[in-house]
Amino acid sequence: MSLPKMSRKLHTKLIAAAAVLGLSSAMSVRVAAAVDAPADLPQGLIKIVVGFAPGGAADLTARAFAEQLSKEGVKEVIVDNRPGASTRIANSYVQRAAPDGLTLLLATSPSFTIYPYTYKNLGYDGEKDFRPIALLVDIPTAIVTGADQPYSNMKEYVAWAKANQKQATIGLAAQGSSGQLGSIALGKDIGVDFAPVVYKGASPMLVDVVSSRVSMGWDAAASMMPLYQGGKIKFLGLSGSDRLASLPNVPTVKEQGFPQFEAATSFYAIFAPAGLPDKTAAALEKVFLKAAQDPGLVKRLQENGLVVKPMDHAQLAQRVRKEKAFWEPVVKQSGIQFE
Known part of the structure; x- marks a missing residue:
């Protein structure tokens, strides 16, 4: 198929337009803390790792929650964009991170519900290598x-x-x-x-x-x-x-x-490396679920086509299991599989 050529100037404009929802990769979000952070939150810089380039819905969601977490007392959060390999680069990076709560994954649901069936060598086990923290939004x-x-x-x-x-x-x-x-x-x-x-x-x-x-x-x-x-x-x-x-x-x-x-329709959720201590996991779950109740955050994401629908770690784990059961026969019927 013959494809139309595009000038460098137009290409740059389109990239800028598509990226209007996001900020530059790994830019930290610093907002004066309005309240004290929960006692069992990890001490230090928290990274929310996103498996897509800046400018998309995942990036928007991560940055919206990072800003709100700062208002909830988390001193500093950064969004770390690690695109490529259909989010598997980001997933593997968090899988290998220390289970101290400082490195979190903003995961899109196919990483845990579809990829186990579409990839021969996924490189991680969603149930064994990650700990569910909270579901944040549904993604029409x-x-x-x-x-x-x-x-x-x-x-x-x-x-x-x-x-x-x-x-x-x-x-x-x-x-x-x-x-x-x-x-x-x-x-x-x-x-x-x-x-x-x-x-x-x-x-x-x-x-x-x-x-x-x-x-x-x-x-x-x-x-x-x-x-x-x-x-x-x-x-x-x-x-x-x-x-x-x-x-x-x-x-x-x-x-x-x-x-x-x-x-x-998909979802975005927060996962941590397996082995995260219970108290730290509970503190992270609490602060993310509290952030999801903020009217300004809900409105901002809703206006951009996202539906804030928080779930706790147990509900998230249940939803992953339910969707895996749905997608397994669909994938097998499709016949697709990747290395």
Whole structure:
């Protein structure tokens, strides 16, 4: 497929637009502590490790919580972006970290619910190598395309994809994700083989969506909001069964007659290396759950397409087990597996 060339100046502008939600990598968040930190919190600099480049929904979530933690008495928190290998670089980094509570993982659910089945050599065991701390937000996902593309909803896109099968590509911020599984299921149902194009995060993927280098992109709706508000992309449909309050005019993919992406809603949660002492884990859980109750944080994330839905460590562990049971047969039926 012949792809349109893009000037360096435009490329830079698009990167900046896609990164508007985030700040520079590993920038620390320093806010004057309003209260004393819980006694059993780890003493020292806390790193929240994110497996994506700055600018996407994971980065936004990590920075929003880092700022709120500072207000809850945590003296200093930094967000450490370690993109690549579909979050496995970040996951492995935290897996190997000392279990002292100073290195935490903001994990996206596929790392623990889908990747155990899509990767032959995952490099970590989600249940043995990590300790669940708290679930923070649900992540409605979306299918988007460039504003200049000739289709504006899923029915129009499917008709276009059938007529232009060599150009039917899907941009993904992570390989082996629920979005990729959804595209495989959709492709089987309509007779189109969607070629996946995998990136190190939503920001670089969206650059190619805007410039029509890929025919559609899939990721967290929150990652898409700045470019959508700027008129650079169009939403074709949302995951799940319900529309978003922040996007009331965007129908779900299921509403449009394509149920393959209904289960593609994900979540972000905090995990620590296995071996973290009980008192430290409990203190971290308490401060994250308290931060999730802040009205300003809830509003900020909701306006960007994220749903704050906190759960404690036990509820998080239960949800991981439930979603693993759901995705295992889906992955096996899809036939996909990576090294």
